[in-house]
C-alpha cells in the first residue's frame with residue numbers, strides 16, 4: 439500500500455508520518471496536520487455490510503495510518519472498543535420515526551468524545567514506540583467539564599502515560615466534578631484550580647510552550663502531550679462510525695446500494711462533522727453534511743455568507759459542549775476549499791487571530807456545496823426533545839436535539855437522514871427533563887436521574903451509577919498561578 443503522509447495546513451513543505459503527527463498534535467507553525475490526500479476505502483459496501491465495529495475500524499483507519507502495522511493497529515482497536523462500551527455494537531443506529539439516530543454515547547463517559555479518546559492513548563503509545571520515544575508521556579488537559587473526564591477514562595492505567603487534568607473549581611457542574619474526582623487509575627491526577635476555565639487553559643498552554651520546562655522534564659524521562667481535538671489521532675477514529683452507520687443502513691435494508699443519505703451533526707469544534715466529510719470523500723454515499731449549531735451560530739452564518747466572524751456575544755446554552763466561537767477543526771476544511779493552498783489558509787487564520795473575522799472568496803465558497811448550516815434556539819431545542827418524546831417515547835439529550843431540530847427544518851423528505859447523537863440524556867438530565875415537563879424545573883438533579891430512567895425506559899448507565907456510589911479520590915486544589923509547581927509536585931521533580 440502507498441504510504442500516506444501528513445502536511446500542515448499552514449506549511450505544505452512540512453511532511454510527517456501519521457505516527458509523528460499523532461505524537462506532535464499541533465504542527466510547529468500552529469497549523470493542523472492533514473493527510474496529503476483523503477484515501478479511498480479498499481473494500482466494497484457489500485463487504486462492509488457484515489463487519490463488526492472493530493473490523494470496520496481497521497478497514498478505515500489503516501487507510502489513514504499507513505505507518506502502523508496490522509498488528510499494532512488491531513491491538514489499538516481491540517483495547518479501545520471493548521467492554522468499556524455498554525453494547526457490542528459500540529455505536530448503535532436507532533430508528534425513531536423516519537430518522538436514524540447514530541448513538542455515539544455508549545462509552546465510559548456517555549458522550550461522543552469517548553469514541554476517539556478510548557483509542558487515542560493506544561495510538562499515542564504505539565506512535566511513541568515506533569519513533570523510539572522512551573519518555574513517559576504526560577497528558578496535560580484543561581477542561582470545562584466533558585473532555586477532561588473522557589480523557590481521564592481513556593488514559594487511566596494505559597502503560598507509558600500519565601494524565602493530569604485541571605478544571606475550574608466552581609466552573610463545572612456537580613455531576614461533571616464528581617465524574618472527574620472519582621476517576622480510578624494509578625496514572626491519573628485531577629486538580630481543581632481557583633480560577634475560571636480560561637485560567638486553566640492559559641496555564642496549560644504556558645507549560646506546553648515553556649522550553650526550559652520541557653528540557654527539565656525530558657531529563658527526568660517525561661514529555662508533555664495533549665489530547666485535544668485537533669490531534670489527527672482523534673479525527674481518524676471518528677470517520678469509522680459514519681462508515682459503520684452506512685453499512686448498517688444497507689445491512690438492515692433501509693437503503694439501496696449507493697442510495698445517498700444526509701448526515702446531521704451537532705457541531706462545536708467542527709471535528710465530528712469533518713470526520714463525516716472525510717467518510718464521504720472516502721467513498722461513502724453521503725449527500726449533504728448538515729452542520730447544526732445552537733445559539734452560538736458562527737458556523738450557520740459562515741455557511742450562509744462566507745464570513746466567519748467570532749466578534750459576537752457568547753451565549754451560555756443548554757448544549758454547553760457546542761458553546762464555541764472558534765471552531766478549530768474548520769481550518770482543515772478551509773485548507774481543502776482553498777485548493778490545499780497553505781499560504782491562503784495561513785493568511786485567513788492570521789486574520790481570525792488578529793481581527794476575529796475572515797471572509798472566503800467566491801471560488802472557496804463554491805467548495806462548500808456539500809455543506810448546509812442550520813441552528814436551533816434554546817426554545818426550539820427544548821421543544822424538539824418534548825415533541826419526539828411525546829410522539830415516540832424516545833428521549834434525546836440537548837445536543838442531539840439541536841441536530842434533530844435542524845434535520846426537521848432542512849432535510850428533504852426524499853432522503854434518509856442520519857443524526858449524530860452525541861450524548862446520553864442522563865448526562866444533561868436537568869435540561870432534558872425540564873424540556874419534557876416544566877414541572878421538573880426546581881427538582882434536584884440527582885432525583886431526576888431516577889425519573890429519567892422511568893420516563894425513558896432505558897437502564898441507568900454505569901457512568902451515572904459510578905458517580906452516585908464511587909469514593910472521591912482526588913481532592914487537590916491549587917491557585918491558577920501555581921499550576922506548574924503542582925505538575926512538578928505530581929511528577930516528583
Ligand SMILES: *Cc1c(COP(=O)(O)O)cnc(C)c1O
Nearest residue numbers: 705706707708709710759860861
Ligand atoms: C464535543 C461535543 C460536541 C461537538 O463536537 P465537535 O467535534 O467539537 O464539533 C457535540 N456534542 C457533545 C455532547 C460533545 O461533547
